[in-house]
Amino acid sequence: MPAQPNSTDINSRSSLPVHALRPGEIEHFLTDLNETEAAYLRAHDFSGKAASVVLLPSPEGISRAVLGLGDHPGPATFGDLHKKLPNGIDWTLLPGSYDPGEAYLGITLGAYRFDRFRKPDAKLPHISVQNAPDRAKRLAEAVCFARDLVNMPANHLGPAELADAGEALARRHGARSRRIRGAELASGYPALHAVGAGSDRKPEILQFSWGENPSHPLISLCGKGVCFDSGGYDLKPSAAMLRMKKDMGGAAITLGVAQAIMALDLPVRLEVRIGCVENSVSGHAMRPLDVLATRAGLTVEVGNTDAEGRLVLADMLTDAADAKPDWLIDFATLTGAARVALGPELPALFANDDRLADALIASGTAAHDPLWQLPLWHGYESWLHSKIADMNTVAPKPFSGAIVAALFLKRFVPAGIAWAHIDTYAWNDSTTPGKPEGGEAQSLMATVGAIEYLASISVSERS
Numbered sequence: 308m309p310a311q312p313n314s315t316d317i318n319s320r321s322s323l324p325v326h327a328l329r330p331g332e333i334e335h336f337l338t339d340l341n342e343t344e345a346a347y348l349r350a351h352d353f354s355g356k357a358a359s360v361v362l363l364p365s366p367e368g369i370s371r372a373v374l375g376l377g378d379h380p381g382p383a384t385f386g387d388l389h390k391k392l393p394n395g396i397d398w399t400l401l402p403g404s405y406d407p408g409e410a411y412l413g414i415t416l417g418a419y420r421f422d423r424f425r426k427p428d429a430k431l432p433h434i435s436v437q438n439a440p441d442r443a444k445r446l447a448e449a450v451c452f453a454r455d456l457v458n459m460p461a462n463h464l465g466p467a468e469l470a471d472a473g474e475a476l477a478r479r480h481g482a483r484s485r486r487i488r489g490a491e492l493a494s495g496y497p498a499l500h501a502v503g504a505g506s507d508r509k510p511e512i513l514q515f516s517w518g519e520n521p522s523h524p525l526i527s528l529c530g531k532g533v534c535f536d537s538g539g540y541d542l543k544p545s546a547a548m549l550r551m552k553k554d555m556g557g558a559a560i561t562l563g564v565a566q567a568i569m570a571l572d573l574p575v576r577l578e579v580r581i582g583c584v585e586n587s588v589s590g591h592a593m594r595p596l597d598v599l600a601t602r603a604g605l606t607v608e609v610g611n612t613d614a615e616g617r618l619v620l621a622d623m624l625t626d627a628a629d630a631k632p633d634w635l636i637d638f639a640t641l642t643g644a645a646r647v648a649l650g651p652e653l654p655a656l657f658a659n660d661d662r663l664a665d666a667l668i669a670s671g672t673a674a675h676d677p678l679w680q681l682p683l684w685h686g687y688e689s690w691l692h693s694k695i696a697d698m699n700t701v702a703p704k705p706f707s708g709a710i711v712a713a714l715f716l717k718r719f720v721p722a723g724i725a726w727a728h729i730d731t732y733a734w735n736d737s738t739t740p741g742k743p744e745g746g747e748a749q750s751l752m753a754t755v756g757a758i759e760y761l762a763s764i765s766v767s768e769r770s
Contacts, residue, residue, distance in 0.1 A: 322397035330355035385413030386741025408443035453563030457746025484515035503584030505592025530561030531639035539612030556733025610701035644708030670756030
């Protein structure tokens with residue numbers, strides 16, 4: 308279903324070289340050029356500034372390109388290289404003092420386009436990266452897969468279609484999957500079912516598992532898959548609905564993480580759950596002040612029908628915790644409050660386990676996929692009080708909405724389960740190097756790296 312990255316990894320005999328240089332490497336490089344090329348590069352005052360490009364001439368037109376790395380190259384250094392090289396030529400990025408995996412990710416993710424419903428604006432140049440590791444290729448595929456899902460219009464990606472995409476992914480990797488819907492969903496996952504009851508497109512859960520070695524750690528992933536969020540009876544204003552096709556971004560990231568894990572054949576056992584629903588308005592939709600049952604046995608008063616994502620996750624977290632996973636991680640476009648606190652580029656991380664939080668933060672920093680931890684502040688627990696149910700979905704106060712939402716979820720994770728909740732924006736508001744405007748798989752690479760770390764340590768170290 309999702310398109311493959313536009314940037315390709317080809318080996319063309321006729322390709323032209325791209326030399327990547329740090330500032331201190333320029334003078335030595337000039338000695339390897341012919342007199343005309345060296346003079347041309349000097350005339351352009353090339354200093355090795357990050358992402359700067361000079362095309363060197365030849366009698367036939369262009370002989371090569373020179374890319375500045377700056378002092379601290381990362382994926383963004385390569386993220387708009389496709390805009391600076393002429394099309395119609397195959398290019399090869401030669402080895403240099405940079406990480407080829409980061410270069411591949413920057414080039415590939417920067418060249419991503421969602422062209423499912425239109426003709427592409429322009430054909431992009433082919434850029435291959437010498438010595439690009441397989442890991443980078445698998446990560447790029449996973450990110451593009453997740454981006455495609457987030458970018459898909461809601462009329463083309465409803466609950467069933469989202470579950471179809473996850474089921475197809477599971478099938479490709481030999482995972483065992485099942486879909487939970489109808490009466491089984493209503494009785495076993497009543498809060499999630501209530502969220503989707505207002506839509507003609509019926510809610511469901513896709514669940515799949517992969518890996519059977521009992522010595523491998525068990526990773527459980529849960530994703531919020533609200534394919535469109537109108538807000539329900541607490542209707543969003545029209546401007547707030549413009550990006551609500553992305554409210555299934557948590558499920559998309561969940562599936563992207565799963566794809567990377569399976570494609571890399573990591574030594575883990577994996578369980579995946581995505582809650583596929585649409586939050587609509589109808590005579591069957593949940594209402595403010597309704598009291599809902601949950602899989603955990605707790606009753607929940609609906610304080611606001613637009614706080615539906617936490618209900619989608621609550622039943623899945625309860626279910627996932629039964630298997631006592633080593634790590635339980637959920638992903639959701641859960642609160643606007645997280646964006647107010649941290650902006651669109653920093654997903655909020657909440658965790659009840661320092662080791663899990665530290666692994667995610669360290670991996671995110673290393674992968675240029677940052678997370679920022681916010682506290683599960685126990686002082687706000689009382690804000691979820693309800694006079695007629697075990698708890699409310701929201702607080703009566705206008706503060707700390709992301710923390711309150713995380714505290715709500717925490718009540719559905721039994722003590723002793725290492726759990727992390729990632730409140731993500733899943734979107735780029737504008738195009739920056741390596742990050743085109745549109746759907747984004749924020750935290751995907753951070754999570755994969757953290758899971759690789761867990762898989763690398765012994766059983767005794769995990770405990």
